[in-house]
Amino acid sequence: MEFISQHPVLVASIIKIAVLLFIVMTALAYLTWLERKVIAHIQSRWGPYYVGAHGLLQPLADGLKFLFKEDVTPPVADKLVYTLAPFLALSLALSAIALIPFGPPNILIPGLGQQVFAITDINIGLLLVFAITSIGVYGVALAGWSSNSKYPLMGGLRSSAQMISYEVALTMSVVGVVLLAGTLRFNEIIAGPHGQSGYWLHFVPRWNIFPQIVGFLCYITSAFAETNRVPFDLPEAETELVAGFHTEYSSFKFAMFFMAEYANMITVACLATILFFGGWLSPFPDSWTWQKFLPGAGLVLMGIYCAYDTVSEMRGIARIQLAVVSLLCLAAGLICLVPSVATVILGTFWFTTKVLVILFVYIWIRGTLPRFRYDQLMSFGWKLLLPVSLANLVATAAWIAYGWVRHG
């Protein structure tokens, strides 16, 4: 106890890292499940259905399968770099999430005092996230190079070129937001003096998406490219380069690349939420006090639906599994309905909801669009996205300089 009271920051950080890592890893796993389910329903299929009720244990089964697969290292590969690359990719992808604020700051937690709802809240948060994600390209490039094989080489080359090109547009597209907010600290971009709290015309939330719609479109497009997602999934274009930069990887090293990709998806979705959709702010006015019961009510409803499904659809072991899920949902929902808890988690609830919506759009796009060709991708990035985001930047700057928005 003495140690805790002497080093509150250290202890709090370790706890937060442990909790966040657990949550993020679970989220990664279930993001793959969600993707498969959503894509399947777009394509009039069922998706995972057999491992657990509605395939709910599928991520676990996948993870176990990866663990037990033989880990093949090609004899001609550069062993050190080959082993290092997936670690680099995953650790960088995960560390970017450390800076994301999942809820409002100044939450009072008994024993640890005032805490921010993030592992750390630093004044150059946005810059640091971009710095970390831009090192992420090394994981891909090194993997492609060290495999000493042709398809990975081409995948690695494509990926490096693509990620470096689109990073320029990605960064440029958010500078407009930074100009509006006048800060790089996430919590101030959300709710600082020039943040996104408040309303236009009493009902339109002051989110940056409205003044920065061009910036948002540029951002989301570059983000698709940055995370190698359809329609920009050239580095791992399955039908051209077999599996791109991770062709030679197997077992858990492959799983690490996979997780890194999904972690990056979560990161850019979180960034989009923070920068353009008001982060953890609620879309409703504070005077609507009933909204704090939304998360609890949602969970309870989900629990009831699961219970209904358990009784009406499920058979055998799936019935027990879904019953457990239903009970968990109901219990969590009831806890969230306790007023003091409800107040604490409200910000996180809105944040998560917004992130989920953006992730859904990601998956939706994947089910809809074909893939660009390499040269088309490059010309799209350099000739269209970059000029548009620069123009947006200039327009925003002029707007602020002439005082058309509230600033200073």
Added chain:
Amino acid sequence: MTTIETAAGPAEPMVLNMGPQHPSTHGVLRVILDLDGETVLKAKPVIGYLHTGIEKSCEAKTYSQCITLTDRIDYLAPLSNNLAFCLASEKLIGIEVPKRAQYIRVLLTELTRISSHLVWLGTHAIDLGAMSVFLYCFREREEIMKIYEYVSGQRMMTSYFRIGGLALEPPPGWLDRVERVVEAMPGHIDQYEELLTENRIWMARTKGVGYLSPDDAIAMAVSGPLLRASGVPYDVRKMFPYSSYEEFDFEVKTSGDCDSYARYKVRVAEMRESLKIIRQAMNKIPSEGPFRAEMPGIIPPSREEMKTSIEGLIYHFKIFTEGFAPPPGEVYQAVESPRGELGVFLASDGSAKPYRAKFRAPSFVNLQCLPKLCEGRLIADVVTCIGTTDIVLGEVDR
């Protein structure tokens, strides 16, 4: 080996083996690519990984037995192969097939064309990253497969067309099932078109890619949608009608753009034309009538006759033990398969087995234009070009 000039002096191109195990070579095609970066300098298709010796096997089987082998040539359009072989045999012997059987054959081969084009569209789309179209196409193909199964008892290796007509009387109510598919199909095709036709990315990936001039196409004996997309209105169904195609009203769809997008448009238009033909055939097919010709000693007698008359029993026994012997001679009969002109050449020496059976496989002939289509372009275009030629490796290697 060609050399490339680089900043560091002349260098050798990178040689990339695409296939035979590769997600988008549509089977076991192997293409040896000489690459300068992402640019293809030279492409050389290597075939033979699926060689099954069907032509040679035919020489050891009676004419009726060969039909089961033809199913396996172009496994996406088994009925077209059945039809080509049956027509050739009938020409050799000189059998007049009853009109009812002819119309049913037309209807089923046009269904086959739709199902084959569906597979083409789906695989081509997934090659270019449009994943959902693939599954939608297979969903509709499944309905056509169910009709095959209902009519012939088999989903893929149907062997439904026999020399002189059909294997069986189609089951009652089969036309209602066809009706249901034909009813729903235009809407489904609209759905694919909605996802692809005006899609900017799809257009960017296919327009101008895989250019094949009409002169080159003719010089390389390319046929089918590939040829028609280069502006040459050649269609065996119109030029040399068989199986009463002259009685049907349909258009030969062509396009002058000569690229992958044109081929996409032509194939989609062909699906709609096939639906038109199926509709006409449904109206023409008489509900009663013989489903195969009568020619004792060559065409098996009906079950009833086999059970009740001594001649019937003898013919039945002879046909199924030693086959029948057509007069000596040679015939060539072509049909318009979904992939192009599928020709069957049969040489008979007067015995019960063909002296030589040769299949002019459209995939095999069309594949020669692949280097022409993709040299000088990017790797991603190679995938488009393989997809757009619509090859079936079973047919290429036979």
